Amino acid sequence: MMIEMQDVTRVYDMGGEEVRAVDGISLQVEEGEFVAIIGPSGSGKSTLMNLLACLDTPTSGTYRLDGVEVGKLDDDQLSLVRNSKVGLVFQSYNLLARMTALENVELPLLYGAHQGDAAAAKQALESVGLGDRLHYWPSQLSGGQQQRVAIARALINDPAIVLADEPTGALDTRSGLEVMDIFQRLNREGRTVVLVTHEQTIAEHARRVVSIRDGRIVADEAVASPRDARDELARLPMEEARR
Numbered sequence: 001m002m003i004e005m006q007d008v009t010r011v012y013d014m015g016g017e018e019v020r021a022v023d024g025i026s027l028q029v030e031e032g033e034f035v036a037i038i039g040p041s042g043s044g045k046s047t048l049m050n051l052l053a054c055l056d057t058p059t060s061g062t063y064r065l066d067g068v069e070v071g072k073l074d075d076d077q078l079s080l081v082r083n084s085k086v087g088l089v090f091q092s093y094n095l096l097a098r099m100t101a102l103e104n105v106e107l108p109l110l111y112g113a114h115q116g117d118a119a120a121a122k123q124a125l126e127s128v129g130l131g132d133r134l135h136y137w138p139s140q141l142s143g144g145q146q147q148r149v150a151i152a153r154a155l156i157n158d159p160a161i162v163l164a165d166e167p168t169g170a171l172d173t174r175s176g177l178e179v180m181d182i183f184q185r186l187n188r189e190g191r192t193v194v195l196v197t198h199e200q201t202i203a204e205h206a207r208r209v210v211s212i213r214d215g216r217i218v219a220d221e222a223v224a225s226p227r228d229a230r231d232e233l234a235r236l237p238m239e240e241a242r243r
């Protein structure tokens with residue numbers, strides 16, 4: 001089992017008042033799944049994602065990631081688990097502005113458990129269609145290209161799981177579909193992907209959708225026929241021409 005959460009809560013203390021951002025979530029995700037977690041703003045998605053990514057630990061309950069009990073770890077151990085098991089993708093890309101695309105992708109190699117080399121970084125960028133942008137600064141790339149650099153960076157240590165927090169939130173339709181196409185390809189290759197979104201159409205690219213509200217799971221359903229980002233991309237030019 002890749003993810004095993006049992007009765008997890010995350011309670012914030014707001015000056016004596018408790019905010020139960022995650023309020024008793026039990027969730028299991030097997031290796032090779034593609035899960036979207038969907039919910040409205042304030043439902044606890046980011047809090048849950050931070051727990052899944054080992055950026056935070058539960059107030060109560062247990063969380064096992066790829067067999068490791070996360071709640072018992074100190075900060076150093078937590079970052080070690082995060083760096084070796086998790087590939088993180090954020091809405092805002094989080095690239096370092098003073099580093100080229102290639103340098104950004106190489107960065108995790110300094111901290112990761114699976115020491116790779118520079119050739120691996122180049123290959124990772126080629127695999128997301130940016131082989132001709134290796135030495136560009138982030139500011140010279142479009143939002144969609146920056147997000148693809150971020151995905152290459154997330155993959156460089158060969159993580160057990162890719163976690164993405166609103167990865168298409170800042171992107172136009174085409175760039176968003178290109179990003180979803182990459183996640184679908186990664187999943188077809190066997191990678192476990194968990195993605196947080198507030199957009200139903202984005203969630204429908206996953207094979208399973210978990211809905212949360214007020215910090216709780218209110219639905220957990222398989223997607224009978226997921227949207228295919230590649231198909232949607234192929235149809236886009238026609239729709240653009242029709243306008």
Ligand code: ADP
Binds near residue numbers: 048
């Ligand atoms: P979402 O990502 O779905 O918008 P969040 O996880 O950001 O939801 O927030 C869930 C709830 O927890 C909200 O009521 C929010 O105000 C509260 N919350 C989130 N982070 C904090 C924090 N650091 N301190 C206090 N309350 C927080």
